Amino acid sequence: MLAETLAAIRPADPGAIAAARAYQDRLTKPRGSLGALEELAVRLAGAAGTSPPPMPEPAALAIFAGDHGVHTRGVTPWPQEVTVQMVANFLAGGAVANAFAAQAGVPVTVVDVGVAADLPDAPGLVKQKIAYGTDDLSKGPAMSVDQAVRALEAGITVARDLVASGARCLITGDMGIANTTASAALIAVFAGRDPAEVTGRGTGIDDATYQLKVDVVRDALRTNGLSGAMTAPSEALRALAAVGGFEHAALAGFILGGAAARVPVILDGVIAGAAALVAAALDPAATDHCVAGHRSAEPGHTVALDHLGLHPLVDLELRLGEGSGGLLAHPILCAAVRVMHDVATFDSAGVTEKPV
Numbered sequence: 001m002l003a004e005t006l007a008a009i010r011p012a013d014p015g016a017i018a019a020a021r022a023y024q025d026r027l028t029k030p031r032g033s034l035g036a037l038e039e040l041a042v043r044l045a046g047a048a049g050t051s052p053p054p055m056p057e058p059a060a061l062a063i064f065a066g067d068h069g070v071h072t073r074g075v076t077p078w079p080q081e082v083t084v085q086m087v088a089n090f091l092a093g094g095a096v097a098n099a100f101a102a103q104a105g106v107p108v109t110v111v112d113v114g115v116a117a118d119l120p121d122a123p124g125l126v127k128q129k130i131a132y133g134t135d136d137l138s139k140g141p142a143m144s145v146d147q148a149v150r151a152l153e154a155g156i157t158v159a160r161d162l163v164a165s166g167a168r169c170l171i172t173g174d175m176g177i178a179n180t181t182a183s184a185a186l187i188a189v190f191a192g193r194d195p196a197e198v199t200g201r202g203t204g205i206d207d208a209t210y211q212l213k214v215d216v217v218r219d220a221l222r223t224n225g226l227s228g229a230m231t232a233p234s235e236a237l238r239a240l241a242a243v244g245g246f247e248h249a250a251l252a253g254f255i256l257g258g259a260a261a262r263v264p265v266i267l268d269g270v271i272a273g274a275a276a277l278v279a280a281a282l283d284p285a286a287t288d289h290c291v292a293g294h295r296s297a298e299p300g301h302t303v304a305l306d307h308l309g310l311h312p313l314v315d316l317e318l319r320l321g322e323g324s325g326g327l328l329a330h331p332i333l334c335a336a337v338r339v340m341h342d343v344a345t346f347d348s349a350g351v352t353e354k355p356v
């Protein structure tokens, strides 16, 4: 299923990009006056292969949840049980992601790809558990390559199912205590950066814990024989398995699944950024279908976005995850595309085109 999905991904269509850019200039506004929104609509036209691009609604948020063996190294002050407790909170509608999703009119799906407990069936919960948490990435591979592929395919399946049920925009979400450590390791590997440049304070840690976290990321790279930027697909899968989490792998699959369906994928924060680097290593064209919803306060997120060549739409110093930043960006995508559907041209409105 992974091979078939990768084969279906098409890069942005230059014809649609050129048509969208030309059309922007015919709309009743000074050229370029919508700034980054114009480029956003043009990118979405390229991704869809048609100008104007389809409205990116309805949207759907998928929150991928998993636990992490590296939690035992003390990289976060929060107990691991908070992952499963927050999954229950999402399903009950009580998390920040639910509030933002309600505001944006976006339904929430929670996907268990690897939390360290069995969950009761519940509406909105998709069970795709690969294992009860990963192994400690600082001691050896976090998961096997086979598990990484299965998690990728779980993400592809979720994307496919959401698109089949009508979603025309996918939003990434994550939940997994300690997952900013795995994110930092993935970004260090895929962007070829030193762990100190890409490791952040996650949910909030003191200086001593921060130093430990950087050392743990360094251990992870050394123990797993990883360094430098990796691009070959076979190496990408090995690196993902070595230092990723089940939610990172599933998110990478979710991105690939959206790209294959030519449905835009709004990336949330640093966890999604790390997953997008994996997706881009498997197929660089996947990035053409991604929009950076926001810039998180995590330093690794900016590194990931720069590496991907993506410009965040919202910059509010968020450092939450769950899909929060992606949800805030969704109305901005809709506004950018609606301009291309609704705004009159100089010709049609009889507005004089050039100032005299």
Ligand SMILES: Cc1cc2ncn([C@H]3O[C@H](COP(=O)(O)O)[C@@H](O)[C@H]3O)c2cc1C
Pocket (backbone or CB within 6 Å): 075, 076, 078, 082, 086, 174, 175, 176, 177, 178, 179, 180, 181, 201, 202, 203, 204, 320, 321, 322
């Ligand atoms: C109550 C609570 C709600 C959250 N919602 C998202 N995260 C975020 O924080 C976690 C990663 O940070 P670290 O690597 O420092 O553990 C992830 O679960 C992420 O989604 C939360 C974290 C907590 C504690």
Ligand SMILES: O=C(O)c1cccnc1
Pocket (backbone or CB within 6 Å): 180, 201, 202, 203, 268, 269, 270, 271, 296, 297, 298, 301, 318, 319, 320, 321, 322
């Ligand atoms: O940037 C994020 O997405 C983030 C930051 C801290 C904790 N969880 C997520």
